[in-house]
Amino acid sequence: MHRRIHFISGLPRSGSTLLSALLQQNPRFHAGMSGPVGGMFTTLLHELSGQNEFSMFINDAQRQRILRGLFANYYDGEVDAEVVFDTSRVWCIRLHALKTLFPEARVIACVRDTGWIVDSIERLIRNNAFQPSSIFNYQSGGTVYSRTEGLVNGDGMVGYAYNALKEAYFGEDTDNLMLLQYDTLVNDPARALAAVYDFIGEPLYAHDFERVSFDDKGFDKRAGTPGLHQVRSRVGATARQTILPPDLFRRFENDSFWRDPQLNPRGVRIV
Template identity: 65%
Template sequence: MHNNKTIHFISGLPRSGSTLLAALLNQNPQFQANMSGPVAGMVGALLENMSGKNEYSVFIEDVQRERIIRSVIEGYYAYSKADVIFDTSRAWCARMPLLNTLYPAFKVIACVRHMPWIIDSIERLVQRNVFQPSSIFNYLSGGTVYSRADGVAGGDGMVGYAYNALKEAYFGDYAANRLMLVQYESLVKDPQKTLAAVYDFIGQPLYKHDFNNVEFDASEFDKKAGTPGLHEVRRNVAQNERTSILPPDLFKRFENDAFWKNQTVHRSGITIA
């Protein structure tokens, strides 16, 4: 990245600690990290509009496409005084070949979590905000816990898309030494050890983080999305034990989806914290 800046990417599954990770990394004055932003979406829109869908695409060569995409990413962060940028989007796991072309030294930190608890976390948000239909479900009211779980777990759903993108990255050609999985359970149980692994992965000197004074506020964004609390981060990093509100059969449906825990399919060169 220009101006001696380094860019990495935070991706992975929703409700799995990506906002908490960004809030913690942002404590380091040399870093800039945030919740999911518009950059990945702008990149996708540009690629589509520079494709054969556009009658003028015959005038655009791949070298121009590459420069345009890179200029959008770097232009978005040109104002930043940070040395290391972390851009967050669930889409980055599905863009590993593109990232390899743009930034051969790139790293993707993918946040993961036991799948039933992701569905549980989303359902808790819905049930907590009974007067505000959520953007997660296109602001539609009604339905049941089963239909909502089916919706987010589908291939185009909030969870299903991210899960499929994660598998694409994990089993793809660009994962070795570039993809790190940060388990939510590890991050909240032992944030010091987990962040030390993150710093080692990106090759940066470890910073002393304050795990009892985490600051992050996206309340206006969440309110507009009809989902207050969507990006809420507790001030103190701690493990929160609770009982699932999912019916047992629904919880069981997603119980074996944590493929990253399966040693028979583990890929060498991928760090799992």
């Protein structure tokens, strides 16, 4: 690529869209919501594997050039920024590959208490009671319990991202990984952004936390979930009670493993 690239990943409903909205205030940066590159990366890996009858003609050096070319071909000619941030939940399970392809790239994983993630998604579902969501394959039935089970199982929107985060956090390729907590981002955005700039080695930019904007280009409406990527104009936390039943909310009270220093033997940076 003719520009530097970094990656945003982590858990859903944990601030990745807000982070992107803030980063794109910097005219040198390009950042957006989750896009197609992560999925294309996974598909290319599959097509370049042994399942392809012609794979004997493809070596690892060629695979790496093709995968680098994916990023260049997607962004070159479309983005003028010097620094690109690509967002996808899949990047947490691609740390070794990204480290090989882009040694200077950094991965910022956004994290939040699982109970509040599920609460946030349930609020979206209830606020759009007349629009079945793509999150649940447009099914209109179910209860908060069955919806939560679908979210947190291994293939669910939350469960997959959570397991991918743990794979990255406890793996051997954490040198370029940083965890950014949702609470830090909304309560102290200046400190959060300063940490991000320090992590990626870029000069700090004066961001405006009072006037934040983000355009999802109609994606949320098409997904039957208006508000999924909505960003409030002013950065700040909103105090509220959970709408989840108490037993369901308590189910996740021990999930925030990153808060235990004993579980961070590799010294992953946590902000």
